[in-house]
Amino acid sequence: MESPTLSQDSLDHLTDSEKDFWRRAPSKIVTEQAAVNFDLREGKELVLRRPRQGVPTVHLHSCPTVINTVHRESAWEGVWAARHSGKPGPAMQLPEMPTMMSVAEVEKLESYTACNRCSPPVQQVKKRRQFPTTPTKLSSLAPKHIDREFMTLDGEPVGKLQSYTVHREGVTLSFHGIEIVGAFTDQIIVMPETAAVRMAA
Ligand SMILES: [Zn+2]
Incomplete structure (x- = not known):
């Protein structure tokens, strides 16, 4: 230099x-x-x-x-x-x-x-990743979704769901370092287990 x-x-x-x-x-x-x-x-x-x-x-x-x-x-x-x-x-x-x-x-x-x-x-x-996935309404989130990999409808991976809180207007989803707040009718993609494994590899 x-x-x-x-x-x-x-x-x-x-x-x-x-x-x-x-x-x-x-x-x-x-x-x-x-x-x-x-x-x-x-x-x-x-x-x-x-x-x-x-x-x-x-x-x-x-x-x-x-x-x-x-x-x-x-x-x-x-x-x-x-x-x-x-x-x-x-x-x-x-x-x-x-x-x-x-x-x-x-x-x-x-x-x-x-x-x-x-x-x-x-x-x-x-x-964007192509998965045979159907978006899930936030109102359908259940305890079984904890620890599953998620992505937004735009295909942005947001990681594993840590927890979610249901409140009057909608749902707050907590991921590592990210929170997503949406209405009950908003949608998000729960990735198939196989895709999650592939992503982690
Ligand atoms: Zn450039």
Whole structure:
């Protein structure tokens, strides 16, 4: 990295382990960029971004949304900038590597959304899991549904149902980190047991 931010002066205020971390950055950037370039040469020209929950988004490797992960120097500069922004956060965090895939690999995914900014050459704009499922009305929820995997009608997986509460206007469903509140007539999809096993695999 030729960035002046990595001069000896700029390292002075860091702890010894941070200095170590940043002194290793230039060689890491070279190694990481070589790995990314190798993937590109192999035809893995798409970048997949996976949210913590939900459907991954597919981008061209040149999309502004992901370019900062594809260019490893930019990725490291982003971490450096975050470290010096004054915001709390880990002092030494390896920048995220892009998940590179070919078009064929993306098409094998059960679900994805194509970025509408870069329009990658994939078959569908929104590919969703296809299960032989009938939506369930919230009024039909029962104790047997606890611990089953659910997804919304849009095909967003929401995880296992922890508990649900029936109140006057409807039902509140609690999943790990997510609550869904709906009317009794709203619908949700209880995934088949086999699909749940496949997802966990
Ligand atoms: Zn994009």
